[in-house]
Amino acid sequence: MQIYKFGGGSLIDHKAIEQAIKIVDNIHNEPTLIVISAFAKTTNALENILFLARNHMDFSNDLLNLKNFHEKIASYFFKNLNHPIFSDINQCFQQLEHALYNYKNWEYDIHYDATISYGEILSTTILHYIFDYFHIPNVLLDARDIIITDTQHRDAIVNWELTNKMIDEKVKPLLQSNNLFLTQGFIGRSIDGYVSTLGREGSDFSAAIFANCLDAKAVTIWKDVPGIFNANPKLFKNAVLLHHIDYKEAFTLAYYGATVLHPKTIKPLQNKKIKLFVKDFYNPTLDGTLIDDNTSDDEHISSLIIKNDQVLVSIAPKNLLFLNENDLSLIFYTFADLNIRINLMQLDAFNFYVCVNNDIVKLPILLNKLNESFNTDLTYNLSLVTITYYDKSDFDILNNSKIYIEQINDNIKQCLVDSINL
Template sequence: ILLDLFENENHPVFKTVTNLFLDLSIFFDRNKSPDYNYVYDQVIGYGELVSTTIVSNYLNEIGIKNNWLDVRELVKTDNYYRNAKVDWDATQDAISNNVKRNVLNITQGFLGSDSNNFTTTLGREGSDYTAAIFAYCLNAESVTIWKDVPGVLNADPRYFENAQLLNQISYREAIELAFYGASVIHPKTLQPLQRKEIPLFVKSFLNPEENGTSVSKGQDLEPHVPCFIVKKNLVLISLSSLDFSFIVDENISEIFNLLAKYKMKVDVIQNSAISFSVCVDNNYKNLEKLLQHLKAKFKVDYTENVSLYTIRHFDKKSITALEENKTVLLKQLFDQTVQIVTQ
């Protein structure tokens, strides 16, 4: 790539990129930590560091002057590796004091660093979140996120036919959709923007002149159509008491403590007097440990590789079509939302 972009092999970018790979090699040679999540975060960010270094240098080479920033010096977090929480006060100070507003800045997405300056990552959709962090700290007029889709659709076209473009979504509705798993925008991206009422535009880099979707104050949803979300490869765990006694608050509290301990993200719960069901992400591969712990106090059944479907603004027709040819394991209806776990 470098040889294609830079005629002069003595250009400083060659040494900079070489040094980044050297840093990575040194880390592997010296690392003694058995913590997979820590090691993951120290390694995964090098793709962003290398690619932004190349882009920044190339733009400077063709006359588009810019300033390369190491985002790890600006976004400060705790040490919850792979899903770090932002230290907003420290991040605000770092961005305010180190980002020049009158120049083009190029930096990385989804990375940060903890108080020991170890690299952290911000979790799912962390690059979009990074844009929102900078917008919030710099009081930006707007944020534009470029995707390979026309904007926010009412369904993922990979799984649903006839997906429609949503022209306008309110912050609240976008957060609701994202909370249930809509893949275009994550709730944590929206929250800092909502606090300062900074509009978010989701547009297609394939057709940059098209309007895309506006997420801002205003109409909840336009057009007002059912919105479909699916999360796959989840685990449905069903618990019941060993002696048919009630599942009381104390039991539920213990269950949630174990889910937190083993880093199981809860997607939906359902409970009755003597049973408790929960659908979770097993991203950290701790399912077996969790089940062993639960079996000490509960009768445990579980089903892996289930799918969780959510329909916002559902109608009878949309539910019927979704359930066709599927085995429904769990179903919950709320005012504007239905959730269905299928196998």
């Protein structure tokens, strides 16, 4: 058993789907489950539509454009507009529109999961029919009936016991008579029955979940780059391809923001020593990057990670005294209660500085809560730069940059600086 994952950055049009077909054609007879993301930029489009809907603004044109985009991909392969693929696409958009209009009073995170999840539902529905068109037998599995999570929407925690049970009941029996399976990345269902999502870019994690539960021999993530680099190859011409890294190094890169992998992907694979390949979608014969538990041949190559659209939250006591342990406890509780991850923090005599992602929904709520007890100030449009093995680094990106806060720990240097636009 092996797991493939096709990301939305690769599935951008009908030509990309034809390339995916070529890759699948070379699988031969090995049982394979393919995890699929939403098509290119669909998640971003749905997030914008959700924002309009919840703010009582017209989203009809945006929704129509998104529908046309999916129908255009389908119509390249199916000229007969009476084909069932079009009625299925139409039904998906009817359900999506219903969710947008009728769930506005729901808590934002629950409403988010109920609507954004349609990106993956649409992509797998379309690919299921296209695979059939190319005479590739496949079984479409609904991840909402398999991946069971807690109720922490937008960043749900997997219930491994129930998920294993669902895979034992709904997937493993099908392995006896089928070789190829398609399913959605990113999405699942909470224990109270609502659609849940695993965090932005969570399809990699979905692939790791299925791999762990099915005892797969390997996971291959197909990307629009030849593998994992020590810096973004689209921005840095001298970026180096990492042919092999161990699980710990991969987790470190993902944790600090390398977009090529979701941070939760590594642990389920490491627990069962499942190999992870990151390969070039358009050049599938290239080796790419291998991630496993072998550390003997690894070089310690410095890597550069840039997270843009960061916000610095400065927190100070209202009484002009220093922050004490009770203050810090309240601050951390407030962040945890809103499920806002702290990317970097620093404490001095009078202020507590926190770097977070720019979440336009949660940040205003955070400020309202913090301002009950503290004075706060925000600095927007910043970049968080992380350099691993910084003592060996020749990256000069921090030269002449204003550094707001910084931290050096375990040969990793992090600096929050003015926005880096390369």
